Amino acid sequence: MFNPAEFPTPTLISVNGVELEVFETGQENAGNPIVLCHGWPEHAFSWRYQMPALAAAGYHVIVPNQRGYGNSSRPANATDYSIDHLSGDLIALLDHYGYEDATFAGHDWGANVVWGLTLLHQNRVKKIINLALPYQARTEKPWIAFMEDFLGSDNYFVHFNRQPGVADAVLDGNTSQFLHNIFRKNVPPSPPEPGMMMINLARAEVPQGEPLMSDNELAVFVSAFEETGFTSSINWYRNLDRNWQILANVDPIIQKPALMIYGDRDVIPKSENLSDFVPKVDVISLDCGHWIQQEMPDETTRAMLQWLEHHSAE
Template identity: 75%
Template sequence: MNRNADFPAPTLISLGNSHLEVFEAGRENRGNPILLCHGWPELAYSWRHQIPALAAAGYHVIVPNQRGYGNSSRPAKVEDYDIAHLTGDLAALLDHFGYEAATFVGHDWGANVVWSMALLHPARVTRIINLALPYQPRTPVPWIEFMESVFGPNNYFVHFNRQPGVADAVLDAHTDCFLRNLFRKNQPPAPPEPGMMINLATAAAPAGDPVMSDADLAVFIAAFEQTGFTASINWYRNMDRNWHILAEVDPIVRQPALMIYGAHDMIPPSENLADFVPNVEVLSLDSGHWIQQEKPEETTRAILDWLAVRQTA
């Protein structure tokens, strides 16, 4: 991994039946943990701009490559990527470090895991900062069925589930092109295309500007060329299983929370976020979807400022 020189070296941590590749900073700040959870198709490296600033501000920063990513466990069974396993990994990571609870920060799919962490392991979460993806209330029918009825069969969530292996093969065959075309900013507004992920993997001329340098992009390309995309896409293939897992869980997130939107993200702000997250504050940055990489200084400042006035949950 030819990462930024300031990025921490990894440690492979055994969690019993799985292991996670974890990057740490600020070990001298033990007792003040903050866990950063990446999205898809990203890595712990997506937090490279925030890690040193959080450590300098007094936090023990713990950033895993989550299950299915990098050198972390990549089990073969689809159901091993459900929300019980994903949040269970984070709870086990707290146990490993001897922490009862921590502040959690998530982006994209990582935000979904953090919201679910607050539902399934509420005592382990003191504060929440999520980027891009607001809390997703349970739909009247399972999520993929609901999304298919609204967006049609070629929506990538639906496609990943209804045509297993098809998108995986295309992305694996065009890893460089896919990631180069996906990590863009300043894109003209447009509705999502049917099969957008496959289209991006084969598009010759992406819209907008690169989010990151070629050197940083190379870190992501090398990782997914090594692992392929199936394990990470399996997170999507558990959407309906997650819908059932959360059926009997109290749906209210009671911890203090900060929701950071990208003003130009195709994911719209939630209209009823405060109904499910009553202690939430909302901030919008002049950004697309890849908020903490596109606007690193602004994101870091927003996180530190919010944490500074909420020293206790």
């Protein structure tokens, strides 16, 4: 388990019209940046196990709480969380440090941002390491309508968009219980319950599986979301159709070297055509669920470092 007191002290950095709370290590390795992007409902702290090892391997490790999270800015308008804003924050962060490009790693929503960032700013991305969420090819109809057709109105992506504010209030009212229930490992497979998954998790009195982390670690997430509420982070979901429009005329093929790390027991399905869109991708699967770099930190870190070493000349 990780002692939260050992996590780096953050700096607030003004970029792209917002302030980002940024955690760093390996500053002595200036010139060799790697930017780690967290998912939902997470925090920069979710990369706590990888940061020291990447710094020891010679990287300047930059880990922002992205807009809407932690002590970073939380713009009031939902439209301020679209992929052009989220990727713009990361580009402005590179500019702040004077970096032409960087390796980017993302987990869950962070992976989605890294894919989108690369589509919009291919020349600023050196290499990609993404966890849990493979590249999402643009569908014929906007993503929320597409998901509603296939997954129904109770799917949480759809619900967040069609019933704004409803889930936010339930999660805000049950912050500790929700995070305690969602951050689990070795969850036994079971058929989906009726209703909306995130609301069900927030209300469940008995969690499934085993705790992912210690109470001290979990407290970092709980205190962050008790401070911010959930709306600003859920607003990322409320831009999926806007992102669909933004990416309409962008070349969908990513030509950068990429590593995709799956959890074999993740509920997110693996991509069947990933190499069609990311031709230089390598794929690794670990025997874990969704919270890959926290559930199997040593194996994740080793996979990242070995891949980075193998591609060091690129």
